[in-house]
Amino acid sequence: MSTGIWLVGARGNVASTAITGARAIARGVVDETGMVTGVEPMASLDLPEVDELVFGGHDIQTQSIEETAEQAHRDGGVPDRETLDAVREDLREIDDRVAIGTARQCGETIQDLSDGEATGDQSLADIVSRIRDDYATFVREHRLDRLVVVNVSSTEPPIDEPERYASLADFEAAIEDDDPNLPASTLYAYSALVDGHPYVNFTPSTGSALGGLRELAERNDTPHMGRDGKTGETLVKSALAPMFAGRNLRVLSWEGHNILGNTDGLVLEDDDNKAGKVASKGNLLEEILGYDTHNAVRIDYTPSLGDWKTAWDHIHFQGFLETKMKMQFTWEGSDSALAAPLVLDLARLVAHADEHGEGGCQPQLASFFKSPQGVDEHDLSRQLQRLYDYAERHR
Numbered sequence: 001m002s003t004g005i006w007l008v009g010a011r012g013n014v015a016s017t018a019i020t021g022a023r024a025i026a027r028g029v030v031d032e033t034g035m036v037t038g039v040e041p042m043a044s045l046d047l048p049e050v051d052e053l054v055f056g057g058h059d060i061q062t063q064s065i066e067e068t069a070e071q072a073h074r075d076g077g078v079p080d081r082e083t084l085d086a087v088r089e090d091l092r093e094i095d096d097r098v099a100i101g102t103a104r105q106c107g108e109t110i111q112d113l114s115d116g117e118a119t120g121d122q123s124l125a126d127i128v129s130r131i132r133d134d135y136a137t138f139v140r141e142h143r144l145d146r147l148v149v150v151n152v153s154s155t156e157p158p159i160d161e162p163e164r165y166a167s168l169a170d171f172e173a174a175i176e177d178d179d180p181n182l183p184a185s186t187l188y189a190y191s192a193l194v195d196g197h198p199y200v201n202f203t204p205s206t207g208s209a210l211g212g213l214r215e216l217a218e219r220n221d222t223p224h225m226g227r228d229g230k231t232g233e234t235l236v237k238s239a240l241a242p243m244f245a246g247r248n249l250r251v252l253s254w255e256g257h258n259i260l261g262n263t264d265g266l267v268l269e270d271d272d273n274k275a276g277k278v279a280s281k282g283n284l285l286e287e288i289l290g291y292d293t294h295n296a297v298r299i300d301y302t303p304s305l306g307d308w309k310t311a312w313d314h315i316h317f318q319g320f321l322e323t324k325m326k327m328q329f330t331w332e333g334s335d336s337a338l339a340a341p342l343v344l345d346l347a348r349l350v351a352h353a354d355e356h357g358e359g360g361c362q363p364q365l366a367s368f369f370k371s372p373q374g375v376d377e378h379d380l381s382r383q384l385q386r387l388y389d390y391a392e393r394h395r
């Protein structure tokens with residue numbers, strides 16, 4: 001079985017690191033550390049092998065995958081020189097398969113990143129037809145048995161009135177009517193699901209979250225999941241908050257301040273684009289704690305940091321005898337090195353679900369996301385347990 005991974009945002013940091021990592025694993029330069037599918041019980045599933053994954057994708061700008069990886073090496077040391085040199089030829093070959101996508105309704109900051117073609121005045125129906133052709137051509141030319149589409153493109157502003165697309169009929173009518181409200185991520189998602197390609201949304205953008213697209217996935221028995229990869233501050237939050245809840249330590253406030261410097265940071269500097277990210281980072285505490293607490297998340301662009309993200313969190317909590325206490329933590333991570341292995345994990349795990357006829361939302365993948373679609377559980381260990389149970393069932 002050959003599996004293709006189509007990365008929407010293929011020339012960005014997360015995509016180029018995922019491709020670099022997969023090819024470096026294939027060439028024996030690095031191991032699978034950081035990949036959830038690299039450990040049991042997931043490692044025993046009949047997943048597509050990392051070294052057999054075939055990559056392609058869409059982007060809206062012309063800086064190549066190799067140039068992005070080179071810049072990431074220069075600015076932040078990830079990947080290292082030896083790894084980059086080992087996969088350089090692979091990156092060039094994959095970049096030749098990147099097609100120009102669409103920047104439709106992604107906000108001005110993203111449009112400014114794009115070249116003219118991606119912002120052209122094609123109708124929605126034409127854009128969808130072009131995206132479907134791009135997927136189909138990739139499948140045909142590489143004789144793929146399965147194609148998984150993963151959105152790792154820049155964060156769009158949240159969609160207005162998502163309830164207007166609650167059914168598939170509503171969504172398809174909106175395409176026919178050339179509805180200016182539909183953002184690019186929904187077009188990539190629709191184009192995947194309508195032809196039965198599994199879809200993963202690693203970003204806070206709308207993607208397959210609309211009712212109409214969930215209906216389509218159910219109808220076509222196609223797996224899909226999102227939204228927004230859980231890789232840093234929110235990952236730590238979802239591990240720590242259950243401790244406060246379990247010990248009946250009342251969280252009085254939880255302040256989080258993130259600074260980051262890559263293009264993701266630049267795009268999130270735009271308040272419209274930032275709104276989606278802040279929403280998806282913010283909503284898990286109440287669910288885990290069971291009560292509202294003062295809880296603010298700030299994200300600031302700090303160009304000199306490149307791909308290295310820092311988060312400071314200050315947790316003020318109350319214990320026995322009304323004693324007030326504090327916990328603070330600092331998280332410093334290479335954004336892309338944290339995200340990239342999860343992109344590979346998710347692609348392999350939705351391919352597995354597809355192989356086993358498990359269409360629709362994939363709740364066993366909740367631990368990978370800040371806002372897991374169709375799942376209210378945000379406690380990391382309980383989310384992971386769902387994945388382990390799934391893997392044990394299939395082993």
Ligand code: NAI
Nearest residue numbers: 009011012013014059101153154155203229263264335339
């Ligand atoms: P990036 O800015 O380096 O890459 C994004 C890529 O998407 C760029 O090459 C851009 O040209 C392309 N793009 C933008 N709009 C597009 C469109 N409409 N169609 C096709 N391509 C488009 O960003 P990075 O760091 O790679 O992050 C990618 C996404 O993953 C962001 O939405 C980010 O919020 C999300 N994410 C990243 C995490 C991490 O890095 N740890 C964690 C969770 C989510």
